[in-house]
Amino acid sequence: MTVSDTIAAISTPPGEGAIALVRISGENAIQVADKIFRGKKQPSQFASHVQHLGQIVGAENQLIDQAVLSVHRAPASYTGEDLVEISCHGGTLVSAKVLDACLRAGARAARPGEFTERAFLSGKMDLTQAEAVIDLIRARTDLALRSATEQLEGRLGDQIRKIRDQLIALLAHINASIDFPEEDIEPDENETLCARLDTVRNGITELLATADQGRVLREGVRVVIYGATNAGKSSLLNGLLGYDRVIVSDTHGTTRDTIEETVNLDGVPIRLLDTAGLRASDSELEREGIARTQKSLQLADLRLHIADRNVAKPAHFNGVASDLGELVVLNKSDLPEHNDWKDSPALRISCTTGDGLPQLKQEILARIHQQNLRPENTIAINTRHRDCLRRALESCDRGRAALREGLSGEYVAVDLDQAMAAVGEVIGVVDVEQILDSVFSQFCIGK
Numbered sequence: 001m002t003v004s005d006t007i008a009a010i011s012t013p014p015g016e017g018a019i020a021l022v023r024i025s026g027e028n029a030i031q032v033a034d035k036i037f038r039g040k041k042q043p044s045q046f047a048s049h050v051q052h053l054g055q056i057v058g059a060e061n062q063l064i065d066q067a068v069l070s071v072h073r074a075p076a077s078y079t080g081e082d083l084v085e086i087s088c089h090g091g092t093l094v095s096a097k098v099l100d101a102c103l104r105a106g107a108r109a110a111r112p113g114e115f116t117e118r119a120f121l122s123g124k125m126d127l128t129q130a131e132a133v134i135d136l137i138r139a140r141t142d143l144a145l146r147s148a149t150e151q152l153e154g155r156l157g158d159q160i161r162k163i164r165d166q167l168i169a170l171l172a173h174i175n176a177s178i179d180f181p182e183e184d185i186e187p188d189e190n191e192t193l194c195a196r197l198d199t200v201r202n203g204i205t206e207l208l209a210t211a212d213q214g215r216v217l218r219e220g221v222r223v224v225i226y227g228a229t230n231a232g233k234s235s236l237l238n239g240l241l242g243y244d245r246v247i248v249s250d251t252h253g254t255t256r257d258t259i260e261e262t263v264n265l266d267g268v269p270i271r272l273l274d275t276a277g278l279r280a281s282d283s284e285l286e287r288e289g290i291a292r293t294q295k296s297l298q299l300a301d302l303r304l305h306i307a308d309r310n311v312a313k314p315a316h317f318n319g320v321a322s323d324l325g326e327l328v329v330l331n332k333s334d335l336p337e338h339n340d341w342k343d344s345p346a347l348r349i350s351c352t353t354g355d356g357l358p359q360l361k362q363e364i365l366a367r368i369h370q371q372n373l374r375p376e377n378t379i380a381i382n383t384r385h386r387d388c389l390r391r392a393l394e395s396c397d398r399g400r401a402a403l404r405e406g407l408s409g410e411y412v413a414v415d416l417d418q419a420m421a422a423v424g425e426v427i428g429v430v431d432v433e434q435i436l437d438s439v440f441s442q443f444c445i446g447k
């Protein structure tokens, strides 16, 4: 795949800053630079990767800015194409004018992610690495950052390639036994083939098991705070965040909407949701809020059921957690305890004094750990990888069943072929040539 047009974009975020970076990539990138740069030498005469000071000019040679320009010749650039970087002054208007000059000189405005897409298309990185670039930019915790860096270095891609190679070798065996039965190629015993297929399946299953951790690394654990009105849900959100994010008041039904904020608990990103308090209400607005509470509870990884221990147990709550995904927390431990809570083993906290909050944080982390949501391994797949790998696993399972039933090699080959394609999608390769190569090199056919 080749892309020929030349793209340009402002690569730094909008707004004022010390410098802004404008990048141009593609066949004519250096030609475009020649048209807009005035200095001792022309960019086309620059050595690769060396910065030169000069002026950027627009229409009718009008000076836009003094800037530093460097040329990165293909293939030794981020995109693998000729790439030009212009560091200009960081004003919104300045960078926009520099970009405009690039566009006038023949470049086209780049789409989001297009520089990285070109890096992928020119074989600089596989798809998992391209995705890691986004993860790296979005990482909110050290662990998420480390995971993204390792993915960018190709660790996930390597594992996928290993699985894919195993499938290619298996397919080679099976195809050979189909195509050249007279060639005296002893196909592996069914048992051996099954065992090899099981190795592939295990590899896929292990990667699939990291999907939840991957979601946590990229999006955070969803922790929903819920309970009766006035229990102190909003106070708890503020307490865990460390600042006054939401309105707290002794009026019942203060919070009407769900409010989400992210906190970093010991390296684990937590998406905390404060919700509208549960009670029977005549107000349509409040009922809509409560419906939202119910909806977010369904998507929660962990539910914090908060109750005011100073008052009687609410009618809707029997006082105990319904499962491992729920933690009961009794708030207002600075106030006397109502008799209803006397025998409750639940954690006591006070959002007013901060008592019990450190223990609550520990408890939240422990639960996340128990549910295997805490990212330990830095290889963690995303939802796209998960979808591909699930399809691959299904195809492997069908292939295995066909082998077990003693069906002809053609059937098994179709399934393994689909598995290989699905695995290949993860890294962005779909290639039949490789299987042919593998067949012929293994079996020395063509004598």
Ligand SMILES: Nc1nc2c(ncn2[C@@H]2O[C@H](COP(=O)(O)OP(=O)(O)OP(=O)(O)O)[C@@H](O)[C@H]2O)c(=O)[nH]1
Pocket: 228, 229, 230, 231, 232, 233, 234, 235, 236, 247, 248, 249, 250, 251, 252, 253, 254, 255, 256, 275, 276, 277, 278, 331, 332, 333, 334, 335, 349, 350, 351, 352, 353
């Ligand atoms: N004494 C005491 N008061 C608290 C504590 N936590 C919260 N409060 C008070 O309880 C009242 C309700 O607190 P909120 O955080 O608004 O309660 P909520 O659960 O969000 O209430 P709704 O949004 O109405 O459902 C406020 O007056 C808080 O100041 C606590 O630990 N001790």
Ligand SMILES: [Mg+2]
Pocket: 233, 234, 235, 247, 248, 254, 255, 275, 277
């Ligand atoms: Mg509230």
